[in-house]
Amino acid sequence: QQPVQSPQAVILREGEDAVINCSSSKALYSVHWYRQKHGEAPVFLMILLKGGEQKGHEKISASFNEKKQQSSLYLTASQLSYSGTYFCGTEISSGSARQLTFGSGTQLTVLP
């Protein structure tokens, strides 16, 4: 089942902060975050693993609440380059395959 992302869209000024949420009805092994700019490939940002391990972007942080099956992506001091659509992708097992179930995305627009 597809994870639910919120908000669907957000507009902010350069330097402002934003939070994007991702919620699943299933027990998760990991949550992945990707950003896709218009006409481009999705680009990896962050992985959060069950048990707390985290690997990702230098300027973007995230959390993973295993009990609630929720993840949040924190964008602080937004830059114009942060604009794009953010997708969370979820995995329910730790198999070697990367079968991600993506949410519908959150469109982030950063204005000067």
Next chain:
Amino acid sequence: DAGVTQSPTHLIKTRGQQVTLRCSPKSGHDTVSWYQQALGQGPQFIFQYYEEEERQRGNFPDRFSGHQFPNYSSELNVNALLLGDSALYLCASSHRTSGYTGELFFGEGSRLTVL
């Protein structure tokens, strides 16, 4: 170091036709996954190949099939095209023995329009 490359970038087909999309994974990667991304939606998993076999499959009909070659490149075939097959088809590569859940490297996709 070349990333994931896909071809063609755009194509137009009519209902009932067949299409083949191609993907070359990032150097050093042995696993290719295919995703379908409808306009305004997130990517949906179609299937994954490694060691030249389909290993996992999402909720897509048998009209969607694939192949992986010894050099790890892959093809996605869609038969009997429907209007609803119009989408961006993304290829993502990874290495199976990454040791833990690793990142996917996506290509820029093939935009398929079915008329």
